[in-house]
Amino acid sequence: MDRTLFDADHDAFRQTFRQFVDREIKPHQERWRDQGQVDREAWRKAGAQGFLCPWLDEKYGGAGADFLCSMIVMEELARAYESGFAMSLHSDIIVPYIHSFGNEEQKQRWLPGCASGEIVGAIAMTEPGTGSDLAAVTTSAVRDGDDWVINGSKTFISNGQLCDLVIVVAKTDPNPENAHKGISLFVVEAGRNGFTKGRRLQKMGMASQDTSELFFEDCRVPAANMIGIEGGGFLMLMQKLQQERLCVAIGGAAAAEQVLEDTIAYTKERKAFGKPISKFQNTQFKLVECLAKVEVGRAYIDKVVAGHISGKYLVKECSIAKFWITDMAQEVIDTCLQFFGGYGYMLEYPVTRAFMDSRVQRIYAGANEIMKVIVAKQLGL
Numbered sequence: 207m208d209r210t211l212f213d214a215d216h217d218a219f220r221q222t223f224r225q226f227v228d229r230e231i232k233p234h235q236e237r238w239r240d241q242g243q244v245d246r247e248a249w250r251k252a253g254a255q256g257f258l259c260p261w262l263d264e265k266y267g268g269a270g271a272d273f274l275c276s277m278i279v280m281e282e283l284a285r286a287y288e289s290g291f292a293m294s295l296h297s298d299i300i301v302p303y304i305h306s307f308g309n310e311e312q313k314q315r316w317l318p319g320c321a322s323g324e325i326v327g328a329i330a331m332t333e334p335g336t337g338s339d340l341a342a343v344t345t346s347a348v349r350d351g352d353d354w355v356i357n358g359s360k361t362f363i364s365n366g367q368l369c370d371l372v373i374v375v376a377k378t379d380p381n382p383e384n385a386h387k388g389i390s391l392f393v394v395e396a397g398r399n400g401f402t403k404g405r406r407l408q409k410m411g412m413a414s415q416d417t418s419e420l421f422f423e424d425c426r427v428p429a430a431n432m433i434g435i436e437g438g439g440f441l442m443l444m445q446k447l448q449q450e451r452l453c454v455a456i457g458g459a460a461a462a463e464q465v466l467e468d469t470i471a472y473t474k475e476r477k478a479f480g481k482p483i484s485k486f487q488n489t490q491f492k493l494v495e496c497l498a499k500v501e502v503g504r505a506y507i508d509k510v511v512a513g514h515i516s517g518k519y520l521v522k523e524c525s526i527a528k529f530w531i532t533d534m535a536q537e538v539i540d541t542c543l544q545f546f547g548g549y550g551y552m553l554e555y556p557v558t559r560a561f562m563d564s565r566v567q568r569i570y571a572g573a574n575e576i577m578k579v580i581v582a583k584q585l586g587l
């Protein structure tokens with residue numbers, strides 16, 4: 207299906223990024239999965255070539271391009287079956303908090319490092335006791351002179367081991383009646399006293415992603431590390447979570463497309479009962495159904511992205527994209543995996559890993575049920 211989102215500059219960017227993926231990512235993927243994280247050096251190389259925060263203004267070290275370049279990065283990583291190199295989380299979810307809500311001093315302090323890959327970012331919302339119900343976080347930040355003192359535990363934090371900077375969601379007002387208005391955002395740099403990185407968690411998929419526990423014990427940060435205003439954290443999160451949901455949907459759509467393409471090729475090669483398995487009517491019907499889902503999803507996501515980059519605040523559409531595309535991607539990948547037979551159960555096959563990687567997309571960035579809660583609210587239900 208023809209896509210109208212991209213111009214010639216975007217196509218050139220995609221070509222350059224594909225070369226980067228072939229040269230700097232593909233040769234290392236197996237080792238990264240074995241070690242449970244991407245090489246730190248890969249982040250610097252990505253930054254040096256302008257692939258981190260490509261949308262960021264040049265005055266902060268970015269390439270001054272747009273979100274579509276970020277979309278290209280997400281799509282090409284998914285097409286390379288690289289689920290652990292969380293460039294999009296860094297560039298399109300974490301850095302925007304600093305860029306949109308940070309003051310000039312904070313932007314000067316952190317953004318150039320984020321663009322160059324010297325600083326890897328993480329965001330710590332989820333806690334062992336709460337994820338979906340963000341207003342119920344218990345990590346606290348108490349003012350003490352010119353500092354804030356943070357205490358609490360976070361879990362499932364992507365880039366948890368590699369991060370040099372983490373945006374911590376904490377309660378600055380413990381009064382439960384002010385649950386939403388009591389949340390603030392703090393930047394905590396790695397190496398601060400009281401901030402420790404816990405276990406790198408063993409996961410079903412995303413083997414090269416260093417998802418971790420983080421602990422804050424009397425961790426002091428200067429008041430100058432608060433992003434935005436005290437008590438404004440929940441509103442900032444709500445505003446930026448639209449793009450986070452969109453990013454997950456973009457990755458899901460591209461993963462489904464790639465798996466389908468590879469499956470079509472495989473079924474033409476693999477023979478059973480004397481003929482390619484693509485010649486069985488069941489194979490044809492299933493793959494055509496997958497293609498229909500992928501193409502419908504592609505049309506929707508591209509339309510939502512077009513609206514998003516034009517500045518529209520698309521709560522309903524981003525939520526629908528997140529749950530529908532990630533559900534669809536998992537169905538498509540599961541259907542495709544079946545055509546690989548026993549090989550579809552072997553870890554050395556990309557389709558097997560795509561199956562395991564895709565499962566989390568229905569859970570993180572807001573569980574798909576939460577997306578439906580949001581849409582229901584939009585409908586006034």
Ligand SMILES: Cc1cc2nc3c(=O)[nH]c(=O)nc-3n(C[C@H](O)[C@H](O)[C@H](O)COP(=O)(O)OP(=O)(O)OC[C@H]3O[C@@H](n4cnc5c(N)ncnc54)[C@H](O)[C@@H]3O)c2cc1C
Pocket residue numbers: 328329330331332335336337338339361362363364365409412417566569570571572573574575576579
């Ligand atoms: C690999 C991975 C990476 C992650 N990265 C990060 C990260 O970088 N930063 C971060 O802060 N978090 C991260 N998370 C956490 C993730 O966002 C949460 O796991 C997710 O929001 C769900 O929260 P929870 O696990 O506490 O589930 P819960 O909130 O306990 O919910 C469990 C289930 O209950 C159901 N449910 C809950 N509420 C409702 C409701 N209102 N209506 C209907 N059903 C409901 C849903 O089915 C939901 O899946 C990551 C998680 C994973 C697995």
